[in-house]
Amino acid sequence: MCFGRTETSCSHSQTPWNLHLVGLMGNHISISRNQLKTMEQKRKSDRRNKCGRPKKGAADKLKYRITVKMATSDYYTLKGKARSAGISAGEFLRRCMRDGQVKERLTPEHTGYVRQLCGMANNLNQLAHKANAAGFITVRMECRILVARIEELLNLILL
DSSP: OBTTBSSOSSOTTOOSSEEEEEOTTSOEEEEEHHHHHHHHHHHHHHHTTSSSOOOOOTTTOOOOOOOOOOOHHHHHHHHHHHHHHTSOHHHHHHHHHHHOOOOOOOOHHHHHHHHHHHHHHHHHHHHHHHHHHHOSGGGHHHHHHHHHHHHHHHHHHHO
């Protein structure tokens, strides 16, 4: 007997795949096993994920692995710096990559300018040697020309 009714909640004609329920108002309801499972899963999923840490976004997930070979001294330097910072070695490298700077290589044009500066430095040393031997008045004009060329090259490099 269920709520004053003579019928039970499960009818005798129940098959293993269907469940026949009698509601409070006397309505007969037929639910398949799959529908019952779906309802149960929905009820569980409504309860789940309401507490705890929110899921990380795709940008925050760490899903790529890079292997780095380094010398023993570099490895222990890395471990020491990470330990003194209070973070893992991986986090230390990630922060170095984000915040650190790596200077780019010189372009072939800049390399040529540096070679020219080295040649001018050699000429300047020769003029200084000549000035010490013969006197400063004899090399004064050559020194002014060389200084003007050096300033011109430095302006090209810095721009």
